[in-house]
Amino acid sequence: MHLITGANGQIGSALSKALIQKYGSDNVLLSDIRPIQMDAKFVILDVLDKNAMQQVVEINKVTHIYHLAAILSAKGEANPIWAWDINMKGYLNILDVAHNYKVEKVFYPSSIAAFGSDIDLSVARQNDVRNPETVYGISKVAGEIWGKYYFDKYGLDVRSVRFPGVIGWESMPGGGTTDYAVEIYHEALKHNYYECFLDENEALPMIYMEDTIRSIIELMNAPKEKITIRTSYNLQGISFAPKDIVAAIKHKLPNFKVKYVPDFRQEIAAAWPNVLDDRQAKQDWGWNPKFDLEKITNDMFLHLKPIYEKEQC
Numbered sequence: 001m002h003l004i005t006g007a008n009g010q011i012g013s014a015l016s017k018a019l020i021q022k023y024g025s026d027n028v029l030l031s032d033i034r035p036i037q038m039d040a041k042f043v044i045l046d047v048l049d050k051n052a053m054q055q056v057v058e059i060n061k062v063t064h065i066y067h068l069a070a071i072l073s074a075k076g077e078a079n080p081i082w083a084w085d086i087n088m089k090g091y092l093n094i095l096d097v098a099h100n101y102k103v104e105k106v107f108y109p110s111s112i113a114a115f116g117s118d119i120d121l122s123v124a125r126q127n128d129v130r131n132p133e134t135v136y137g138i139s140k141v142a143g144e145i146w147g148k149y150y151f152d153k154y155g156l157d158v159r160s161v162r163f164p165g166v167i168g169w170e171s172m173p174g175g176g177t178t179d180y181a182v183e184i185y186h187e188a189l190k191h192n193y194y195e196c197f198l199d200e201n202e203a204l205p206m207i208y209m210e211d212t213i214r215s216i217i218e219l220m221n222a223p224k225e226k227i228t229i230r231t232s233y234n235l236q237g238i239s240f241a242p243k244d245i246v247a248a249i250k251h252k253l254p255n256f257k258v259k260y261v262p263d264f265r266q267e268i269a270a271a272w273p274n275v276l277d278d279r280q281a282k283q284d285w286g287w288n289p290k291f292d293l294e295k296i297t298n299d300m301f302l303h304l305k306p307i308y309e310k311e312q313c
C-alpha cells in the first residue's frame with residue numbers, strides 16, 4: 001500500500017492521482033488533516049499523532065510512504081515553532097513508524113530552501129554548504145540528514161529530492177515563496193493583471209507538475225544501488241525570473257499588466273539559488289526535465305483558460 005501524507009496539498013493532490021493511475025485505487029491510501037475531494041481510499045491523519053500514524057500503517061500494511069505534509073517557507077516565517085513542529089516532528093514520526101513497521105521506501109521532498117546566501121547563488125551544487133535562512137529551510141536540511149541517518153543506521157530506504165518551486169494547473173500552492181509563478185497564470189486569465197510580490201529580476205529554479213510527479217515515481221522506482229545520495233538530490237527544471245514569465249504570458253495576452261510590489265518574500269527568495277546543479281540526479285537515476293517556460297505556459301493556458309472562460313459565461 002502506498003500512503004501519501006498531505007494529499008490535499010499542491011503536490012499531494014497531483015501525486016495522488018498519478019499513483020492511483022499507476023498502482024490502482026486499492027493500493028493507494030491518501031491522508032490529510034482535511035477531507036479530500038477525490039473518490040479514493042482516504043484517512044484523516046495528523047502527522048503529529050504518532051499513535052494514529054502507527055495504526056494507519058499497520059492496519060493498511062503500508063509499504064511506501066510519500067511524506068508531503070509540510071508548512072512552506074513564507075507561512076513558516078509567520079509562526080516558526082509551529083512550522084518546525086509540523087515539519088520536523090511530523091517527519092520524525094514518519095521515519096520512526098516506517099522503521100518500526102518495516103516500510104520498504106519513504107519519499108521525502110526537500111527544497112531549494114535548503115541553501116542560504118553564503119554560497120554562490122548563481123548555481124547551487126549538490127554538496128554545497130546548506131545554511132538555510134528560513135525555518136522551512138532549516139527543517140528541510142534537518143530532515144535530509146535524519147533521512148540519511150535512518151538509512152545508515154537502520155537501512156530504511158529513504159529517497160529525497162530538493163524541489164524547485166512547483167508550477168501546475170491542477171492545484172494551488174499555499175504559503176510558499178515560489179507561489180507567484182502559479183498565481184500569475186490564474187490572475188492573468190481572470191483579471192489580465194497581477195501584483196507580484198517578488199522583484200522582477202529574482203531568478204529561481206522552477207519545475208512543472210508533470211516533471212515533479214515523474215521525478216518522484218522515477219526516483220522511487222530506481223534500483224537501490226543507483227541511489228548514491230541519501231540526503232537529497234538537487235533537482236532542476238527551468239530557471240526564470242518574474243519578468244520572464246510575464247513575457248511568456250504576454251505572448252498570449254498582449255495587454256497583461258504586472259505591478260511589482262516586493263514584500264518579505266523577496267528577502268526569502270534572494271537567499272535561494274538561481275539554479276540547482278542536478279548532474280548527480282541525471283547520472284544516478286536518469287533525471288531529465290521536459291518542460292521549459294514556453295511549454296509550461298502553453299500547458300497552463302491549455303488547462304486554465306477553458307475553466308475561466310466557463311466562469312465568465
Ligand code: SER
Nearest residue numbers: 072073111176177178
Ligand atoms: N515552494 C517552496 C516555497 O516557496 C520552496 O520549496 O516555500
